[in-house]
Amino acid sequence: MIQGFYRLLIELTNGRWTSGILRRFARSRASRFVVPSFAKIYHLNQEEMEKGLSEYPTLHDLFVRTLKKEARRIDKSHDVVVSPVDAVIEDVGPIKESSDIIVKGKTYSIQEMLGERELLAKYLNGTYMILYLSPSHYHRIHSPVDGIVTKQWTLGGKSYPVNKLGLKYGVRTLAKNYRVITEVKTEFGHVAVVKVGAMFVNSIETTHKGSELVKGGELAYFSFGSTVVLLFERNIFQIDSTLNTPKEIKVGERLGILRK
Template sequence: MSTARASDRLFALLQRCLPTRLLSLCMYRLTRVRWKPFKNLFIRVFMRGFGIRLDEAIETEPDAFVDFNAFFTRALQPSARPLAPAPALLSPVDGTLSQFGPLQAGRLMQAKGHDYDAASLLADAADAARFTGGDFATIYLAPYNYHRIHMPLSGRLSGWRYIPGRLFSVNASTARAMPRLFARNERLVAFFDSDQGAFAMVLVGALFVGGIETVWTGAVTPPHHRGPPGDLQRPTTPLALQRGDEMGRFNMGSTVILLTTPGLVQWSHTLQGAQTLRMGESLGQAR
């Protein structure tokens, strides 16, 4: 049974009526305004509202960022996120672990009372079949989190697919109330091969997420497209990324879903839902 409250259902209903693409495009433009009085005030109000400090960042002066997006996607000092020793499977982001566990019959848990199938999430049944019997972890990035996305394992990029979709919020309230939320929203799926097995990183867009980027394509969105899923793209030259390397970023916050093939990971016995994670922490052992 779903745990959605009346307020959750009302919020989900409201989002269905909102021009979410237009709102997200407006946010994209606002976050790139370079007029100093505006962007400095925007940054300082945001920092105050979410209790953000810059002591871990490379740039520690709020007014030094060229625009709000540069502040939001700020780089951290190398020592700020130490990596758990190999063979740990690393958390790819700072965030909250909303769900994790096995892909039972190829389905992922979204929230109590809601699950969805990997084929819908990846927009391809054959790709999803590779992960049947494997595992998944869903990590939500709140506005106050660090918003660069890193590699959980060393891997070689085998392909990626952009999937147009809606731009609903991905917070816990919407996840409780809206079925198949992550399979509805715009997303980018990146597939990697590693020495331990294959894994996929799903970067889910959301309301006010002004853009998704990867290190090999640059900006993927905007524009926010409509229509069927894109074809699987393959790298023209080999691309290998080491565990802990940056692989992408969100311009505003969202969710990352990690999928692994059967037997790749043994989850840590201390891991639990709603746990706060930092990039580089161990999720379990890669085998």
């Protein structure tokens, strides 16, 4: 019963018109009046922001804020994979031979998530990691590795919530939501960075230029809380032994190592 109600609520509130209304408000000058209360409710760390709170003319500008250069330290060790976002690590696990992953007791298809059958084989028996961004998090996405972009593509339409309730009661949220996928070739193998849109606001803006990625360099930003899924080719990734889930993590902090 709860599941049915939740799905109905999502369908009623996640249409083009409701998304458009929220997007227009967040980008309007009128939204500046809620910037202080938003920062207070979500306990934003104003000390690390590049600008003072009064300098954000809209709620959208606050969502996509940049940080002071010294606010995040990137682990530059050659073989280290770093977090691409400030987030909560919600889940880590193996990608089955069937292409399935199990998240919060639900089964998702990596094949459906990628939408590219010819790319799938290399990720079977690999590793996935799910990083959830709440509205309180810094919304810019950075490269977790050094490498070359081999392909980038967009899939999906509507977006369902990707928080704990969304993963539990939603319908294939990680594989069905609007998403922008960047596949990166490293000297160790391939890594896919799947940027998944959240409820109401699908906006994922790509900011990197060219094909070369430097670890810690900016890739894109979300206009609201959302999720990043990392997919690692089989036999190339070893998670850091100190990581447990759920765990808060920041951009540039160590997730694990790549190996040949």
